[in-house]
Amino acid sequence: MDKIAKQRLSENLKQSVKYLTLVFNDFFILALIFLFGALMFWYAQSMKTMPANLWFYKPLVGFIMWLPLLTGKLVTLIKKADMQFLFTQDEQMDDYLKPMFRYSLVLPYILIILLAGILFPFATIKAGINGYSYLVLVLSMLSIKATELEIAKRNLYFGRRINVTVQNISALILAVIATYLPILILAVVVVLNICLTPNFQPVFDKKMNVKTVFDWRYAVESEKARKDRVYAIFSMFTDVEEKQVTIRRRKYLDFLLPKSLAKENPNSFLYRRSLLRNPDYLNLLVRMTFFAILVSWLVQDWRWALGLSALVVFLTVYQLMPLATEFDSNIMYRVYPIQRGGRGKDLIKAINTALLLQWLLISIFWLIVLPINLHLAEAIVVLLVFVLLVTIVYLPQKVKHLDQRR
Amino acid sequence: MTLKIEHLTGGYTGVPVIKDINLEIKPGEALGLIGLNGAGKSTTIKHILGLLRPQKGSIVLNDINLTQQPTKFKRQVAYIPETPVLYPELTLKEHLELTMLSYHLDEEKAWKRAHELLKIFRLDDKLDWLPIHFSKGMRQKVMIVSAFLANTSLLVIDEPFTGLDPLAVANLIDLIKQAIADGKMVLMTTHVLADAQQAISNYAVLNNGTIEVIGSLTDIRQHYGLKPDDPFDKLYQTLNQVDRHG
DSSP states (O other): OHHHHHHHHHHHHHHHHHHHHHHTOHHHHHHHHHHHHHHHHHHHHHHHHSOSOOTTHHHHHHHHHHGGGGSOOOOOOOOTTHHHHSTTOGGGHHHHHHHHHHHHHHHHHHHHHHHHHHHHHIIIIISOOOHHHHHHHHHHHHHHHHHHHHHHHHTTBSSOOOOHHHHHHHHHHHHHHHTTOHHHHHHHHHHHHHHHSGGGHHHHTTTSOOSSSBOHHHHHHHHHHHHHHHHHHHTTTSOOTTOOOOOOOOGGGGGGSOSOGGGOOHHHHHHHHHHHHOHHHHHHHHHHHHHHHHHHHHHOOHHHHHHHHHHHHHHHHHHHGGGGGTTTTOHHHHHSOOOOTTHHHHHHHHHHHHHHHHHHHHHHHHHHHSOOSHHHHHHHHHHHHHHHHIIIIIHHHHHHHHHHHO | OOEEEEEEEEOSSSSOSEEEEEEEEOTTOEEEEEOSTTSSHHHHHHHHTTSSOOSEEEEEETTEETTTOHHHHHTTEEEEOSSOOOOTTOOHHHHHHHHHHHTTOOHHHHHHHHHHHHHHTTOTTOTTSOGGGSOHHHHHHHHHHHHHHHOOSEEEEESTTTTOOHHHHHHHHHHHHHHHHTTOEEEEEOSOHHHHTTTOOEEEEEETTEEEEEEOHHHHHHHTTOOTTOOHHHHHHHHHHHHHHO
């Protein structure tokens, strides 16, 4: 089992590196350096002017240190086929999970240590936590993460499970208290960790899970949910072939669909529904629109808001392009007498509607968050012209290119 | 008005899976395609549906050649796959609407027929559901309803009984019988001969990519030297021996 675990971890690492290389491309790294630099500059400037020892500083340190605990769920890499082929290996699952547990610690530990370094000046100078206590606080955070993963491991067996929300709230409370009493919290967490080890099972036999019967169904579902979350993050930047989407009905959006079938053809029928119900596309639209509104609010300048929102609109179109060939892998799409020749026009129509909706939402929020003047009205019109240019000039070219590639 | 398959040779790569297949189905006729796993039944069907390009030969339905006029050809073919293939983003109602749009059906008449079919398969109260959340049997029923709704001259049915409850099997057999009586052509692959023979009397035995015999089950039993009352699994045992020893 140990061998299987290590082999899977190595494959998983390879896959993660593949996607991380695509995510952290040159442009993204450059943008990150700028953003991080700006954030650090703001932090350094604020440190000079910020008053010291305000009452909420310590809870704030606890809260910030708690944030990386939300990352790095237990990686199990359990597959659906394991329910069939490893079904008899319940007793060996502990061996399988040991390397998984260690692997799962890496990301949150890096984030905790990185954040602890950044937060160090604020915690020691402004919040008044001495260096030694701060070190113990960081160790407490590391131990809390290890305990959380140990609980996640135990939750994979039949028996009483500890809810993730309960774990998160408890971790937040411990993190905040740790800023006042770090040694006590570290001691509590270490004792808790020891009690969770198999040697202490008799004490917790009735309350906690006893490692006997592995809950395969739960393990498969929780790993699938974890992977979906990871793929969802990667897919914000690149195409993820392994990603499986969960379609939702979203009846409340049906008003955006034509009422009569006479106004439809098979391709537009499919494209419109996919845009509204496939979370890949709908979430992208929502996320990008929200991002445009957020940056507009942050820059508080119509010129920057216009430029950045136009960029967001362009990126939205770019990321919606996989919709063009979405149904090609469906056998019934190829068996049905559906004309594929003119489907580019149907795709453009569907995306155009989505972009106009995006423009409308951005414009409404501009009127709310930006100073209202004639320039803002001009910016709204210019953004509309840009949306139309994208759909009239850029999109047909892109669709033509996709058709040629196919 | 016939389906004519002449000298069809094809497969997935350069190596042919099916070799020199010749079949003809006339209106009001049904043909069962039988054979062991890997004999070439699904490959033949994929060729008829235009999912694979023939290496040799032709497929013509009602004088329309599949290679020359694929969309016109497909408008006369409805397909029920072995494993239900649905659009995750469409409701049951929208699957039927897509069928109506694709096959250019009259909406009013089509809905009348759709409601009849939905009632037969007990799906009439699930129109607004996403069928991807249905059980396998129910998803298969969606495929059956969509195929019969299309009202085409040829019905291609691949292992239709898998996952269906006995009542749905009986309903499907009745629908196939009705389609044949209405002058439609039916091509069906199946291993469940006991059910299939209620609707289909003519069969083609595919073995190792070629058609060995076409005829009634009695003719086929006779061809392989079996007694008329021998069970169907004996036929498959014989096919297995023929496949192994040539």
